[in-house]
Amino acid sequence: MNCEPVDNNEAELIRQLRQGSRPAFDALVEIYKNKGLSICYNLTGNIEDAKDVLQEVFIKVYFNIKNFEDKARFSTWFYRIAVNSSLDFLRKRKKMYNLFTSLPKNEEGEEKEFPDTRYDPARVLSSKESAAVLDKSIAELPYKQRVSFILKHQNGLKAHEIAGILKCGVPTVKVHIFRAVRSLQKKFTSGG
Amino acid sequence: MLECLFVRRKLYGYFCREFAEAEHDKIKQHLDACPACRKKLEEIEELIKLAEARKTPEVNEAFWHDFKTDLDRRLNARLVPELKLRPGLIYKLRPALVYASVLVIILGLWTCRFGSRARRINIAQSAEELVNEINLNDELSLESGLNHDEGAYIDEFNLLIQLDESPA
Ligand SMILES: [Zn+2]
Numbered sequence: 600m601n602c603e604p605v606d607n608n609e610a611e612l613i614r615q616l617r618q619g620s621r622p623a624f625d626a627l628v629e630i631y632k633n634k635g636l637s638i639c640y641n642l643t644g645n646i647e648d649a650k651d652v653l654q655e656v657f658i659k660v661y662f663n664i665k666n667f668e669d670k671a672r673f674s675t676w677f678y679r680i681a682v683n684s685s686l687d688f689l690r691k692r693k694k695m696y697n698l699f700t701s702l703p704k705n706e707e708g709e710e711k712e713f714p715d716t717r718y719d720p721a722r723v724l725s726s727k728e729s730a731a732v733l734d735k736s737i738a739e740l741p742y743k744q745r746v747s748f749i750l751k752h753q754n755g756l757k758a759h760e761i762a763g764i765l766k767c768g769v770p771t772v773k774v775h776i777f778r779a780v781r782s783l784q785k786k787f788t789s790g791g
Numbered sequence: 792m793l794e795c796l797f798v799r800r801k802l803y804g805y806f807c808r809e810f811a812e813a814e815h816d817k818i819k820q821h822l823d824a825c826p827a828c829r830k831k832l833e834e835i836e837e838l839i840k841l842a843e844a845r846k847t848p849e850v851n852e853a854f855w856h857d858f859k860t861d862l863d864r865r866l867n868a869r870l871v872p873e874l875k876l877r878p879g880l881i882y883k884l885r886p887a888l889v890y891a892s893v894l895v896i897i898l899g900l901w902t903c904r905f906g907s908r909a910r911r912i913n914i915a916q917s918a919e920e921l922v923n924e925i926n927l928n929d930e931l932s933l934e935s936g937l938n939h940d941e942g943a944y945i946d947e948f949n950l951l952i953q954l955d956e957s958p959a
Contacts, residue, residue: 628862632855637847646848654862661866733841752842780803780835788834 613673616664628657631674634754635681641753642685642746644734649685656684675763678756682746682764729787736786740779747772748779794821795828802832806839 609630615623635656639649659680667676737745743765750756750764761772798821804810805818822829 625859628859632858636850640847641845646850649847650854650858650861654858654865657862658866658869662869729841730845733838734845737842748842752839753845777803780838783838784831784834787838 609673610669613664613667613669616661624657624661627660631657631677634674635677638678638681638750638754639685641749642682643688644738648688652684652688653681656681659684672763675760678750678760679764679766682750686742686746732787733783736783737779739786740782744775744779744782747775748783751776795825798822798825798828799831802828802835806832806835 609627612623612626612630616627632653635653636646636649639652639656640646643649643652656677660677663680667673737748740748746765747761750761751758756764758769758772758776762769765772798818801810801814801818805815808815810818822832
């Protein structure tokens with residue numbers, strides 16, 4: 600996934616969006632919809648949920664563009680909103696689950712936030728045992744490890760971009776991913 | 792064995808080619824000679840390959856069309872309450888009020904002059920009539936060289952849509 604610095608055209612669109620321009624908003628939706636969908640899908644695990652969350656992301660962009668600082672990269676700001684919105688969505692769904700049952704906890708005592716893989720056609724098509732075990736294992740990771748791993752290995756973001764999204768340093772991101780890989784490797788090779 | 796421990800902690804970095812050439816070569820030498828560490832590297836490769844194979848499902852034009860339609864609907868729904876609550880609305884509508892006043896004066900003068908022939912002035916009864924009035928205002932402002940404020944016009948128009956949607 601490319602994340603080049605904001606080009607002039609994008610900067611102009613952002614300037615126009617600050618003044619409430621709908622055409623500028625539509626153009627930014629067009630530029631970021633695929634990248635956004637990919638992030639929301641990898642975090643929520645379901646294309647319809649991803650669609651819903653991504654709409655919310657763009658609405659947040661529309662209403663909060665005035666808070667975006669020009670020094671920052673728009674892509675990083677946008678991805679951060681996409682990640683936070685997806686995690687919010689999972690938390691809300693977890694609360695719904697909690698009304699009926701309590702979820703198991705991960706190694707750090709956090710309740711697991713399961714992406715919904717039940718109704719996803721793509722998931723059914725690739726229903727190899729190994730993929731299922733991996734999905735489950737990723738869902739069980741502590742959230743910063745999970746987000747870092749997914750953004751790097753399922754969305755192709757670079758460590759410095761992930762650092763911008765999680766508002767931490769690049770070495771911290773590398774540690775998160777390293778720990779995620781080690782933990783997945785353990786579960787994966789021992790059959791979950 | 793101690794070397795194996797060090798190498799295993801670096802396998803992921805090695806896989807991602809994060810090390811300088813000398814370090815990379817050193818690990819490679821160990822891997823060439825150590826089947827156990829090589830197996831661990833293969834596990835990481837397999838894991839990452841599997842994770843990266845999990846692609847977002849292909850979506851078609853119809854998906855994006857629905858997406859955009861829903862998005863516009865949701866955004867518009869949130870923009871309308873914002874318009875209602877915005878304190879600067881009256882200020883923004885000020886140019887429109889000026890045009891309306893000018894219109895009333897001109898219509899008044901016209902009525903005085905052609906009193907008997909003129910039809911009674913009706914207060915706009917529907918959104919359609921309001922739109923016509925606004926259009927007339929626009930023409931008037933162009934004729935009189937007033938600088939029409941686009942933001943005010945949009946606010947005005949949104950207000951009309953609201954009036955149109957609200958029950959009579
Ligand atoms: Zn070894």
